[in-house]
Amino acid sequence: MDNKVYAPDSTDAHIDALKKRYGGDLVILGHHYQSDDVIRHVDIVGDSLELARRIPDIKARNIVFCGVYFMAESACLLARPGQRVFLPDHDADCAMARMARAEDVERVLERLTSTGRRIVPLVYVNSSLAVKAVVGRFGGAVCTSSNARIMLEWALKEGDAVLFLPDRNLGCNTARALGVPADKQVLLDLSRDNLDTEDVRKAKLLLWPGCCPIHESLMKVEMVDAFHQHFPGCRVIVHPECSPEVVERCDGAGSTAYLIKEVENAVAQGRESALCVGTEFHLVRRLMEKYADRINIIPLAQATCPDMDRVTAEKLLATLEGLDAGKGEVFVEEALKAPARESLVRMLEICR
Ligand code: 13P
Ligand code: SF4
Numbered sequence: 001m002d003n004k005v006y007a008p009d010s011t012d013a014h015i016d017a018l019k020k021r022y023g024g025d026l027v028i029l030g031h032h033y034q035s036d037d038v039i040r041h042v043d044i045v046g047d048s049l050e051l052a053r054r055i056p057d058i059k060a061r062n063i064v065f066c067g068v069y070f071m072a073e074s075a076c077l078l079a080r081p082g083q084r085v086f087l088p089d090h091d092a093d094c095a096m097a098r099m100a101r102a103e104d105v106e107r108v109l110e111r112l113t114s115t116g117r118r119i120v121p122l123v124y125v126n127s128s129l130a131v132k133a134v135v136g137r138f139g140g141a142v143c144t145s146s147n148a149r150i151m152l153e154w155a156l157k158e159g160d161a162v163l164f165l166p167d168r169n170l171g172c173n174t175a176r177a178l179g180v181p182a183d184k185q186v187l188l189d190l191s192r193d194n195l196d197t198e199d200v201r202k203a204k205l206l207l208w209p210g211c212c213p214i215h216e217s218l219m220k221v222e223m224v225d226a227f228h229q230h231f232p233g234c235r236v237i238v239h240p241e242c243s244p245e246v247v248e249r250c251d252g253a254g255s256t257a258y259l260i261k262e263v264e265n266a267v268a269q270g271r272e273s274a275l276c277v278g279t280e281f282h283l284v285r286r287l288m289e290k291y292a293d294r295i296n297i298i299p300l301a302q303a304t305c306p307d308m309d310r311v312t313a314e315k316l317l318a319t320l321e322g323l324d325a326g327k328g329e330v331f332v333e334e335a336l337k338a339p340a341r342e343s344l345v346r347m348l349e350i351c352r
Pocket of ligand 2: 068093094095096097126212213214215241280305306307308
């Protein structure tokens with residue numbers, strides 16, 4: 001672990017000066033997966049649900065979002081007229097979001113609903129605005145890892161079946177927790193075009209074949225087993241973007257907010273000597289450092305997200321320097337706004 005004492009450099013000093021200059025006209029938001037170099041400049045830190053919830057109350061004219069593209073797009077949708085949203089690097093996209101293209105989602109939904117079946121699309125917030133707009137037009141809603149359970153329950157009641165996208169793992173893990181039988185879940189195979197099979201027609205849950213490469217590929221069953229072996233009786237908790245096989249072997253799974261809460265509860269109760277946390281490493285390392293003298297927090301894997309890491313303090317500074325000129329401003333297509341907002345607002349209303 002890096003135990004260096006933090007010494008502000010000229011980038012930090014410039015950022016501080018610009019924050020002072022803009023005062024109440026600027027708010028910097030940051031997702032928990034951002035590096036320390038960025039987080040130290042952030043006014044509001046949160047997971048995707050918390051950050052989305054905070055937007056409507058923000059009065060500042062300029063919102064700089066340190067996260068990935070879909071989060072900045074959601075901020076644009078929820079922002080007030082005249083407010084501007086900035087993302088320090090527009091190539092900071094989410095690998096999972098790229099696995100569902102709007103034209104494919106639309107084509108699949110048209111096929112699935114062509115027989116008159118009511119298919120409710122439920123889209124994880126980690127998706128493009130264009131995909132959220134398709135989902136809104138088909139009467140569906142957005143969900144996050146914090147509210148996936150409530151939203152899936154809602155969607156299952158609303159329709160004959162649910163199309164969950166893009167994360168097959170979050171979909172499957174949530175369905176298992178709700179007791180949806182395995183034989184009522186089907187993983188779509190877009191390359192084999194399995195949309196008209198008997199299985200699909202009978203399914204309650206159709207899973208889009210997307211995933212988070214960080215949580216799926218870098219967090220393995222063997223790692224969970226190794227931890228349990230080395231620390232008998234200690235718990236492993238993970239993000240539900242991990243594979244169902246990993247989640248099954250763990251002692252708890254939930255959103256970023258859940259993982260943080262579990263660590264805080266473990267510290268408060270003082271009964272556990274070690275706790276293994278399986279999610280993005282910047283967040284886990286901050287928890288390790290924060291509670292180093294109280295509990296041994298161990299990362300399941302040292303996995304950071306390359307998309308989140310595209311945002312750096314230097315790029316944040318460049319964005320702040322170019323704020324008046326609109327450098328890094330995020331624009332969303334006007335025609336997509338209303339249907340995408342519908343799917344997002346539906347979530348906020350159901351989870352109010
Ligand atoms: P949260 O919804 O928990 O913030 O997670 C977002 C994300 O990108 C997880 O990989
Ligand atoms: Fe996307 Fe995974 Fe990165 Fe989260 S960790 S932003 S899901 S690629």
